[in-house]
Amino acid sequence: MxxxxxxxxxxxxxxxxxxxxxASGREVRKKCRDILKEASDIHLTTENSEEFFQYGPDPGDPDFRSQLASFLTQIYKNKVHSSNLMVTTGATNGLHLISTLMFDNNSPVFVEDPTHSRTLEILEKDFGRTIIPVPRDEEGIDVEILDSLLTKFHPLADEIKPKSKFWAMVYLVPTFHNPTGTSTSPERCRQLVKVARKHKVLLFCDDVYNLLGFEDKSPAWRLFSYDEKTAENYDGNVLSNGSFSKIFSPGLRLGWIEASDYVLNLILTSGLLKGSGGLNQYTSGIMTTVLRNGHLRxxxxxxxxxxxxxxxxxxxxxxxxxxxxxxxxxxxxxxxxxxxxxxxxxxxxxxxxxxxxxxxxxxxxxxxxxxxxxxxxxxxxxxxxxxxxxxxxxxxxxxxxxxxxxxxxxxx
Missing domain, CATH: 3.90.1150.10 (Aspartate Aminotransferase, domain 1)
Structure with missing residues (x-):
């Protein structure tokens, strides 16, 4: 036992x-096994495939990020740029990177109430962060209360040793929320971006369920798309944290961050990632073949x-x-x-x-x-x-x- x-x-x-x-059940895992076996055979017999046993680029293999961007663009019906993607070892790794590389230990984290239980444990027990819960209803986090709490706690910003231009993080699960299963409404998304820009905070979106909508005709969406680069006051306040754990297999330990140039540059020039050889180089190579051959859709x-x-x-x-x-x-x-x-x-x-x-x-x-x-x-x-x-x-x-x-x- x-x-x-x-x-x-x-x-x-x-x-x-x-x-x-x-987590995924046996039925899904069996299908993953067959897909990965075929992709591995193809991948390992291509010319120069031994290069995937070498260190890779810090943001991840460019071919993988290109294939992933193309796949996500088709699913979201909204352009995803490979230059805004970096490879992670899953959603938890994404949370770890952003929480520790972008924010001081004294930076508060605003979370939905309720929210993902494991995130609460990581933020409080592992990182020692001050957690500030914000009520959530069927349309998402209560933006008025969030706005009020951000105003209340903003004086803390003067006591924080800044690691980035954002003084605090707001952790969200906007789509098919864990645990409630509901999704943040479009109007609430627009309000959230407005509040994030006003208070200079980062909206960290755990987007692991985005692609699991039951209606094929309805495109998946992400809060990230509401933070439009063409806006006069655009500051890259939204980050999308993605993973293959729910849409393929958790055993891959493979995910991605979609973020602004500013955020990615900050992460990739850190001591942890700079010259690291990238994350999950080999597995991302296998998934490149899965994506290229059209098996993920x-x-x-x-x-x-x-x-x-x-x-x-x-x-x-x-x-x-x-x-x-x-x-x-x-x-x-x-x-x-x-x-x-x-x-x-x-x-x-x-x-x-x-x-x-x-x-x-x-x-x-x-x-x-x-x-x-x-x-x-x-x-x-x-x-x-x-x-x-x-x-x-x-x-x-x-x-x-x-x-x-x-x-x-x-x-x-």
């Missing part, structure tokens, strides 16, 4: 069907269709078998359903019973909140478990929640 402190343990431990894991279509089926299987069961006091919104993309329970229920307190009695789990809502709000919420992920297990697993979860709800109402 895996160590209980290992995150992977929650994926397979004790016969529990996991609705916790935000159909794979992404497969993942979208699979996630859409799984979400529908789950929400149909929840809608049919839970009392009306349990509320959720139908996601339009991504991995997650954010379920609101009656206020008297604490999802973390009742989780052990779900695991031991009903052999099903989930992520408690409070784990996504720096202020430990959302105790009566829980997040359900459909990405990892076997698809055929979702209906029975969802039924067991409904049974578990209803039992606790009845015990509360009958006891009161």
């Amino acid at each position: 895996l160590n209980q402190n290992n995150q992977c343990a929650i994926y397979t431990d004790g016969g529990v069907t996991t609705f916790q894991a935000g 159909p794979h992404l279509k497969f993942i979208r269709a699979m996630l859409k089926r799984r979400i529908r299987l789950l929400t149909d069961i929840l809608r049919k078998h839970l009392p009306p006091e349990f509320v959720f919104h139908e996601p339009k993309g991504g991995y997650y359903v954010w379920l609101q329970l009656p206020e008297s229920l604490d999802s973390e307190t009742i989780l052990p019973c779900a695991e031991h009695r009903h052999t099903v789990n989930y992520r408690p809502g409070s784990s996504f909140s720096y202020a430990k709000n959302f105790k009566n919420f829980l997040r359900i992920s459909v990405s990892f478990c076997e698809e055929e297990s979702i209906p029975s697993c969802a039924l067991r979860l409904c049974r578990h929640l209803e039992e606790y709800w009845k015990s509360k109402t009958e006891g009161s």
